Amino acid sequence: MSEQLAEREPLLEVDDVTIKFGGVVALNGVDFTLYKGEILGLIGPNGAGKTTCFNTITGVARPTTGTIRFRGEKVVGKKRFQITRMGIARTFQNIRLFPEMTALENVLVGADARHKTSVVGALFRLYRVRVKPEELTEVTATGGMTRLAQQLSRTGQRFFGLSRHILEERAARAKGMELLQLVGIEGRAGELARNLAYGEQRRLEIARALATEPHLLCLDEPAAGFNPAEKESLLALIRKIRDTGVSILLIEHDMRLVMGVTDRIVVLEFGKKIAEGSPSEVRDNPAVIAAYLGVPTDAA
């Protein structure tokens, strides 16, 4: 198994990372590698340092020592939005959507990470792109426009092209709807985020993160508060996302979910890595059982 891994392309490399908060050593020389295309689980007892580790990867916390590389590039010291643009997206342990924006708008904010319209561009809309005639209909199909106006606007677009703003906007909406469909809440696209049910909000968070076109998606306890049936469908969603080519880093306490979906697992305790391996290896590791799983349960 490990030989196979060695051939794979590393995506995220965490190298000897240590974080101290006053007297508490939250992470102590942790290193592990996440390979392209895999789902890596991060588990460990409460307070082991999982969230902290997550925070260092996404730029929320800065390690005291150690380096993190993503696709060969250093992550530490980058701004959070830059990290997102490098291709790392995350969800929050306690949901943080934009509550007064609709579901679709939430996703659009994510998509904006890949857009190019600048403030000046949005104001003057000078940057223009030629469009094919068959693409012209959508924008002009505004209710109430007279025939003549429609024709004029079409001709105008034909000759002067469309501003990047309009093109991006149009593409983003289509992509946004696709993502909402992927996570299964396309019917709620026009609803304000805060009016969505808890589970829907969780799904929306995932869609929004995916809209940033990440290579790596980090999920912090995505199933917290889900019942087994819901966990089942989340499991399916995570697999579906992986199949679109996105690698996943997953923190989760629910062993069945972790065992069922991850390719490999890293186990932390008191800020130190105590085990790493395939789900079955980890499950049978006595140190992990002692520190985390307790009596070998039927959890899986």
Add this chain to the structure above:
Amino acid sequence: DDSSGSGDTATGSTCDLKIAFFGALTGGNAQLGINIRDGAKLAVDQYNTKNADCKVGLVEKDSAGDPAQASGLATSLVADTKLLGVVGPAFSGESKVANPILSKEGVVIITPSATNPALATQGDKTFHRGLGNDASQGPGAANYIKTVLKSQKVFVVDDASEYGKGLADQVKQVLGATVVDSAVVKEQQVDFGAVIDQVKGSAADAIFWGGYYREASPFLKQYRDAGGKAKFIAGDGVKDQAFVDGAGAANAEGAILTCPCVPPEKAGGTFAADYKAATGREAGTYSAEAFDAANIMLEGIKAGNTTRDKLETFVDSYQGQGVTTKFKFQENGEIDPASVAVWAYKVEGGKVIAEQETPK
């Protein structure tokens, strides 16, 4: 008959013409404006009793002494075609803003009180000043400090206003090296702890105040409370009973206030008595000057100068004796230097008493 936006002065009837008072009637320095308004009002009222068939109205524009309001008020004055002249604006700051607007539309200006010298050099052709300016008052005050008080260390404070800073600068220029330090206070400042530290630190034996009474009273009170003993000298902006009341009579005792104005009780004719009868109060600073300024305009109107242009020509060439002094305006609108007198007043027993003309 609202015809805003038009500054046309042509008018059919020669009655119902108006002159205006422009100055502070509210705000912390209101008393200075009220004295002036009442002087002008007395003149208009007397005129209207005599000419009941063809009265002249007095418009009152309250600027609160705030230059920022002046432009709006001036604009509204020029819009009124029946309005020929303005007694005021009372303070220098607001004059600086209002005069160009008034002058551009030909409204005649006779200020009975704004003393900043620069007002005469702004190129406002209808500007006239019915009294001496701070180029006389400043040296007057400075010479008083030098020769009468014989102070060796003077601390100069100003309020950064057109008037206060202008006056303080004049004083500083004459006093030269005897000025040990200076400070600037803010409008509406009430807590002067830091300035007082500075004054005491400088060991000055006299303080010259360029500003108005609104800030002078609390300053002097706090200064005396803090044990400050230096003599206090200020200009016309402080010369009002309101200053004494605000600072407390004991604290104000001995303060010297200069003014390019004649003591009201020395004004000619029955002015002092008439004023008292009309308002129930003693005539204040510049009441008599305002009375004279209004009378000059009224005299012009009476003589048939019923447009702004005609009145302007009349005032330019006017010569005559008012209750305060003899009036004759120079080309730039300043009063003839021969008519200028600067007086020093002293606070004694809680009252502002005329003391002497300042040494030249």
Add this chain to the structure above:
Amino acid sequence: MSTIMSSLRRADEGRARAMTGLRSRWSSLPRAWRIGAIGAFMVLLYSLPGLNIPLIKTPDTDFTSVLFLCAVYVLVAVGLNVVIGLAGLLDLGYIGFYAVGAYTVAILGSPNSPVVVKFPWIVCVPIAIAVAMLSGVLLGWPTLRLRGDYLAIVTLGFGEIIRVFALNSNITNGNRGINGVPVPSEANWPSWMTWFPYVSSEKQIFSVSNVIGFYWLALTLVVLCILGVRRLERSRVGRSWLAIREDEEAAEVMGVPTFKYKLWAFAIGAALGGLSGALFFSKQTFINAQGFDLFTSILWVAAVVIGGAGNQLGVAVGAILLAYLPERFREFADYRLLIFGVALIVMTIFRPQGLLPSRRRSVELEDRAKEASVVE
């Protein structure tokens, strides 16, 4: 693809449902009607100085001057709305930018300023906007990293620093101020314009005693700025501002360069503030530090919020009320502010969403109010 389009349409319907009555009726009118109505309204606005509408005239101040003031305040509100309403940054010292713009024009253009370059207005104003914008960036650079209320006090301090500087510095002529701020043009009205009441070819287009030219200029700038801001609002930029307002950290994690967008909001707001200041003091011809007290700045914030932060029409209404009511009711001079204060409290209690709120805010507030616990 077709399912996506139909869901999109459903999404839009959901949005429509959330609209309040009047607004949805307006947006359901045919486009041609809407354009016509807006056109008619614009004509009305431009001709206001010539119409003699009795009740709305101001008793003590020249009506056109008041209209001009209203237009300037609307410009201020449009700029402040970018900062407060769109980006959610509480700026209590907005007047600082207004002052920077105004002083730049005065210093560069007036023959009486300590810097005797005497540029014409048309040169001064772009410089003023640029300088104001620069000051926005300079203030924003260090301070926009601060959280909401800290920013409020720092901006307040900035406004005060600018004022004290203007009051005490030589270049601004201290409290004595600068006279002869340039006007846009010294020319007289062309004869083809004289059909309009109060316009005559003997009068200057821009003069302090005949303000129509200033009013028209200001109104035109207002319209342009509103359209510009609207474009920003409905783009990636506006969405980023909204996201920042909602949850800054989450926005950052979603790839929004929050600092950059906040700085843009500040810079745009500052530029508009600078333009307003430049415009107002060109008409005023005189400038000193007195026009820039913090209190006015705070009143502007109140006008924006009361009008309906986030909605340009709303903030315009707020600004107009703030400029107009005190002039209309001058007879209550002494009690004006007292009434104003009480009105603010009453307004926030009975109409916390503002007079004309943005759709988003009105829904938000309605829901919040309903949710509020009423357990006694």
Add this chain to the structure above:
Amino acid sequence: MNFQFLGDHFVSLTVTGLTQGAIYALVALGYTLVYGVLRLINFAHSEVFMIGTFVTTIIWAGLGFSVGDAAPGTLGVIGLIVIAMIAAGAASGATALVVERVAYRPLRKRNAPSLIFLISAIGASVALSEAVGALTDRQPRGMPTLVVPKVQFSFLGADVTNLQLGIFFSALAMMIGLDIFINRTRLGRGVRAVAQNPDVAALMGVNKDRIIMLIFILGGAMAGAAAVLYDIKVGLTTYSVGFLLGIKAFTAAVLGGIGNLRGALLGGLLLGVVENYGAGVFGNQWMDVVAFMMLVVVLLFRPTGLLGESLGRARA
């Protein structure tokens, strides 16, 4: 610039600065308490202070001591001050409570967003100061000189007066008292709980409304006490006296870390001292600029103030 002056009068500038700073700090407490619990800049707090300054003069005048009257003996003066502290504290506390009731509570009940609170606060502030302005004809009101400053001792060349000592130590005593109350008592813990999570605090049995009333009264009373000290120091008050002082006090609160009581003390004293130095070096007219500049610089290095927030809930 006059660094010579600063050098020569360093200690005495420090002493006057501390006196002024003590007053800032007392007023700052009110901002900090309300902000800490409600996340609201209580703009009207400056007027709560202003009311205190007027009530003090009214009480003294009622007892027969108006402007220009001579002060009674030491005991009499202490009596007058104590009475004024009680009266002004009560009046300011009551004003704060009324503001809470009229301007904030209806909004709280509707769960209004914080910007709306700010506007209501501005409204309350304007209304209060203008009402007093109208009642007093916008004229300042003086009061008797109760304490004639007497030099108690000299310290490194600076004279320290009885007035300065009195103001500083009475302010300090009140602040220490408040600090103990908030940090050591059960009710104080309730205040902090509401500050950090009002809903959960209710689940612990804390009566939120009562806590909010309590902080307004406490903050108001402190402002009232500050008002008395201010009156004694300045000898004059006017309807607009709160505005600038309020802004300064709020600055002090932010400087120290808003929501943090000890921060208010530190911030107030620091602000008083530094702006006094500034006045010495650059001139009195640059005092406010120095104050705000210091604020900006401090926030650049410590974005939540010198001591950070403590009452407040973390926002993570």
Add this chain to the structure above:
Amino acid sequence: MLLELKDLTLLYGRIQALHGISLTVGEGEIVALIGANGAGKSTTMRAISGLRAVAQGSILFDGEDITKLRADLRVVRGVSQSPEGRGVFPGMSVRENLEMGAYTRRNRAEIDEDLDRVFTLFPRLKEREKQAGGTMSGGEQQMLAVGRALMSRPKLLLLDEPSMGLAPMLIQQIFDIIVEINQQGTTVLLVEQNAQQALSRAHRAYVLETGRIVKEGTGQELLHDPAVKDAYLGVA
């Protein structure tokens, strides 16, 4: 009956979250409330503790109507909730957080006794006594929230997802603790996603679906109910 809900309706703005809920909790019972996300479990808890006003219906506690009683007064009567999402006071130390749990109590000796008990239950809390609540890890905060709820010695303890975010080992522990306090005389109303555990410990249970109660029975009954198994227990 210690607690009785009669036909409870509750609104969030325009959204109706509860559509007429009726349930009872007898003295000394452990009653579990299970249901999917958004079913209204937490909402029911908030209604009982008084964090949310109900639109219709009534809540009886100890025979008295507390429908309109303020939340803090309900605590005085003996209702205590450990809220969903933990709600620790972030700026207070661990110890102060626990003390807050005893806010309505005056007997110092008893409070200290309970403090010791919580520290024995969760040694991590003792270890971090002085750490600020907000900097604790997710699971540590959960321990703190449960510990704090215990500090008020309530008659009725409302636990909203106490096992959320806890490591597998601790989940066992926390349920043992719940049974233990129940045996010491505290009535418990428990909301859980971990239906397996909850149902096997509870005396009785209700199943909630979109704001309505769709099933009730003893814990064992529901544990073996095929529909429940299917929907909430997953494929065992």
